[in-house]
Amino acid sequence: MTEPLVTLSGVVKRFGxxxxxxxxxxxxxxxxxxxxxxxxxxxxTTTLRMIAGLDVPTEGEVRIGGRLMNEVPVHERDTxxxxxxxxxxxxxxxxxxxxxxxxxxxxxxxxxRRRAVEWLERLEIGAFAExxxxxxxxxxxxxxxxxxxxxxxxxILLLDEPLSALDAHLVIxxxxxxxxxxxxxxxxxxxxxxxxxxxxxxxxxIAIMSEGRIEQIGQPREIYRTPASRxxxxxxxxxxxxxxxxxxDAIETALGTFxxxxxxxxxxxxTLVVAADLVRIGRTPSDGAVPCTLISExxxxxxxxxxLEAVDGTELKVQIPERTLGxxxxxxxxxxxxxxxxxxxxxxxxx
Amino acid sequence: xxARIGTALLLGWLLLVFVFIFSPIVASVVFSFxxxxxxxxxxxxxxxxxxDTIFADAEIGEAARNSIIVSLTTSVIATTLGFATAYTDYxxxxxxxxxxxALILLPPTIPLIIMALAMLAWLSxxxxxxxxxxxxxxxxxxTAPFAMAIIRLRLNQIDPNLEAAxxxxxxxxxxxxxxxxxxxxxxxxxxAACLTAAVSFDEFAVAWFVSGxxxxxxxxxxxxxxxxxxxxxxxxGSLVFLTSITLVVLAQLFFIxxxxxx
Numbered sequence: 001m002t003e004p005l006v007t008l009s010g011v012v013k014r015f016g017x018x019x020x021x022x023x024x025x026x027x028x029x030x031x032x033x034x035x036x037x038x039x040x041x042x043x044x045t046t047t048l049r050m051i052a053g054l055d056v057p058t059e060g061e062v063r064i065g066g067r068l069m070n071e072v073p074v075h076e077r078d079t080x081x082x083x084x085x086x087x088x089x090x091x092x093x094x095x096x097x098x099x100x101x102x103x104x105x106x107x108x109x110x111x112x113r114r115r116a117v118e119w120l121e122r123l124e125i126g127a128f129a130e131x132x133x134x135x136x137x138x139x140x141x142x143x144x145x146x147x148x149x150x151x152x153x154x155x156i157l158l159l160d161e162p163l164s165a166l167d168a169h170l171v172i173x174x175x176x177x178x179x180x181x182x183x184x185x186x187x188x189x190x191x192x193x194x195x196x197x198x199x200x201x202x203x204x205x206i207a208i209m210s211e212g213r214i215e216q217i218g219q220p221r222e223i224y225r226t227p228a229s230r231x232x233x234x235x236x237x238x239x240x241x242x243x244x245x246x247x248x249d250a251i252e253t254a255l256g257t258f259x260x261x262x263x264x265x266x267x268x269x270x271t272l273v274v275a276a277d278l279v280r281i282g283r284t285p286s287d288g289a290v291p292c293t294l295i296s297e298x299x300x301x302x303x304x305x306x307x308l309e310a311v312d313g314t315e316l317k318v319q320i321p322e323r324t325l326g327x328x329x330x331x332x333x334x335x336x337x338x339x340x341x342x343x344x345x346x347x348x349x350x351x
Numbered sequence: 352x353x354a355r356i357g358t359a360l361l362l363g364w365l366l367l368v369f370v371f372i373f374s375p376i377v378a379s380v381v382f383s384f385x386x387x388x389x390x391x392x393x394x395x396x397x398x399x400x401x402x403d404t405i406f407a408d409a410e411i412g413e414a415a416r417n418s419i420i421v422s423l424t425t426s427v428i429a430t431t432l433g434f435a436t437a438y439t440d441y442x443x444x445x446x447x448x449x450x451x452x453a454l455i456l457l458p459p460t461i462p463l464i465i466m467a468l469a470m471l472a473w474l475s476x477x478x479x480x481x482x483x484x485x486x487x488x489x490x491x492x493x494t495a496p497f498a499m500a501i502i503r504l505r506l507n508q509i510d511p512n513l514e515a516a517x518x519x520x521x522x523x524x525x526x527x528x529x530x531x532x533x534x535x536x537x538x539x540x541x542x543a544a545c546l547t548a549a550v551s552f553d554e555f556a557v558a559w560f561v562s563g564x565x566x567x568x569x570x571x572x573x574x575x576x577x578x579x580x581x582x583x584x585x586x587x588g589s590l591v592f593l594t595s596i597t598l599v600v601l602a603q604l605f606f607i608x609x610x611x612x613x
Contacts, residue, residue: 054515074518075526087516091534101520104530148520 005030005156005188006051011060013046013212020046022212024060028190030155033182035191035203039235043212044192048158051190052079064156075104080149081158084165086141088133094144095120095129101152119147123177139170143177150181156188163198175201196236200224208232226346227273233348238276238305238317246270251347254312255290260345271348276305276317278344281328282337289337292316294330308336376592383585390582401586411587414571417483418552421567425490426548432491433498433543438532440499441506442514456496466493467560474561481563489561490551497550498543501606505539506532542606549598553591 004027013021021043028034036044049055050062053074062069069077080101088097098116107115120126123143128136136144142162149157159178163171179202182189193199199206200220207217208231216228227233233241244253246263251272263270285291292308295315304325306318316338320328330336378390383402387395405411436455440448458466470489474480479488513535517527533540555569562570568591575581 052519054519073523074515075521075523078521079519081516081519083512083516085510085512087510087512089513089516089531089534091537100517100530104517104521104526152521 007063009061011057014058031186033189033204035199035206037199038209042209044209048192053077078154082145082162084161086145098147119151159191233273240274240316242272259342262347273346277319279318279340281318289339294334379585380589383589401582414566414568418568421486422548422552424487425551426544428491429494429547430498430544432495436499437503463556467557471560483565485561489557494547494550501543502539538605542602545598545602549595
C-alpha cells in the first residue's frame with residue numbers, strides 16, 4: 001500500500017445501547033480501490049458514513065490526509081458519496097444535479113455548466129443533460145450520480161452499494177465503468193457492498209466486516225483462498241468447513257482423517273477449509289474419499305454447485321463445470337465419493 | 352355486464368352527490384344575474400345590476416379589501432409556521448415533541464365558536480381586539496395546522512438521504528434547506544398558501560367575533576342578510592365562491608397532482 005489517505009484508528013460508534021462499530025482500525029491508501037464487504041448490519045455503511053462525516057465516531061480518530069476529521073462538518077470534507085438510493089435531486093435536471101456541488105462552492109454559472117457537461121459526456125450521457133431525473137433509466141441515473149460526485153475532483157469517492165438496484169447485465173457494465181474511472185483518475189474509492197462478485201471484481205483490497213469488527217483485510221485472492229476466520233470462510237466463496245483435531249500432519253474429523261499442512265500441534269483443535277471448486281467428485285470409492293448422498297444442485301451458468309450430505313449429516317459442497325454434469329449422471333439421492341488433494345485444504349488460524 | 356351496471360350506478364351516485372353539493376351554489380349564481388328582487392321561478396330578465404351595486408357600495412369594497420389583506424397575510428404567516436413545524440417534525444427528535452406538535456395541530460379540534468369566544472376574550476384582555484391584525488392572528492392560528500399537514504405529507508416523500516447528499520456535496524445546513532428542502536417542498540408550500548388563504552377568506556365565526564369595525568366579506572354578508580332579502584348577497588356569494596374555488600383548484604394542481612406522480 002502507498003501512503004494512507006484515510007486512517008481510522010480505534011474507531012467506535014454506538015447508537016444508544018447498540019454498538020455498530022467496535023474498535024476499528026483501517027488504513028486506506030491514496031489511489032486504492034478498497035471494498036468493505038459484509039452482511040447487512042455489520043457496520044460497513046456506518047464506517048463509510050464516519051469517513052463522510054455523516055456519523056461522528058463515539059471514540060477513536062478518523063483522519064484524511066493526516067488531518068483529524070472528527071470535528072470537521074460534512075460539508076467541509078470533500079468526501080462525495082454515491083448513495084444506494086442515488087439521492088439525485090428530483091427537482092433538478094441531470095446537468096443541474098451534476099452542477100450542484102460546484103454551485104455550493106460558488107463556481108460561476110458558465111464554468112459550472114462547462115464542467116458538468118464535460119462529465120456527463122465522459123460518462124456517455126451527454127445527450128441526456130437537460131432531461132428530468134425521473135425520465136432516465138436506472139443505469140443513466142447511476143451515471144448522473146457518479147458525475148455529480150466526481151465533478152468537484154475529489155481525492156476520494158465513497159460508494160454505498162451503488163449497484164444494488166441495477167439489473168445484472170448493467171451491474172457488469174457499471175463495474176467496468178467504475179474500475180476504468182478509478183484507474184484513470186487515480187483517486188481513492190471506498191466501496192461498500194454485500195456483493196461478493198462486485199467486491200472481488202473491482203477492489204485492490206477487501207475488508208470483510210462482521211458485527212462491527214473487521215474479520216480480515218487483504219487482496220481478493222488472499223481472502224478467497226486463505227480465509228482468516230470461520231466467518232470469512234462461510235461468507236466468501238463456497239467453502240467446506242470441517243472441525244477436528246490436529247494429528248500433526250493430518251486432521252482428524254467426523255468424516256475421516258485428512259493429510260493437511262499448516263496444522264497446530266498434535267491434539268489441538270483445528271478447522272479445515274476446503275473450497276468447493278477444489279473438491280473432486282466420483283461415483284466409485286477410493287482411498288480416503290468421503291461417501292455422500294446428493295441433496296440438491298445450484299445452477300449458475302457454466303458452473304454447478306452440488307450439495308451433498310455425509311453419513312453423519314455434514315453438508316458438503318462441490319463446484320464442477322456444467323459440461324461434466326452429464327457424465328457424472330448426478331441426480332438427487334445418488335451416492336458419490338468426495339476427495340481433495342492434501343494441498344487444497346486451508347487450516348484456519350483460530351481454534 | 353353486471354360490472355357495467357355497477358359502474359353506471361356508481362357514476363349515477365357520484366352525479367347525485369355533485370348535484371346535491373353544487374345546486375345551491377349554482378342557484379346563487381343564477382339568481383345573482385336575475386332582475387327580480389325575490390328568488391322565485393320563473394326567472395325575470397338577465398341583469399348585472401346587483402354586481403353594479405356591490406361594486407358601488409363603499410362598505411362592501413372596504414370589507415373586500417379587509418378580506419384580501421387578512422387572507423394574504425394569514426396565508427404567508429400560516430404557511431411559514433406550517434413549514435417550520437413540518438420541517439422540525441421531519442428533521443428532529445426531541446423531548447416534548449408531542450406537546451410541541453399538539454400546540455400547532457390542536458386548533459381545528461376546538462369548536463369554532465369556542466375558539467372565537469376564546470380569541471375575543473384573550474385579545475380584548477391584552478387590548479388587541481377589534482384590529483385587522485387581530486383577525487390575522489386568529490386566522491393564522493386556525494389555518495397553520497392545514498399548512499403543516501400538507502407540507503409534512505410532502506416531506507414524507509423525500510428520500511431521507513437527499514438533504515445529507517446536499518451536505519455531502521458541500522452545502523451547509525442553511526444552504527441545503529434553501530437549495531434542497533424548499534425546492535422539494537415548493538408544490539406543497541404553494542398549495543398550503545392557497546388553501547390557508549381560501550380558509551381565511553371564507554371564515555366567518557372568528558372574524559365576526561374579533562373583527563370589531565373591520566368587517567370582512569363573510570361578516571358583511573351576514574349584516575346584509577340580517578336586514579332583508581337582497582340579491583346582492585347572491586352576487587357577493589358568487590364572487591367569494593369563485594375566489595375560493597380558484598384557490599382550491601390551484602392548491603390541487605400544485606400538490607395533489609405531484610403526489611400522484613411520485
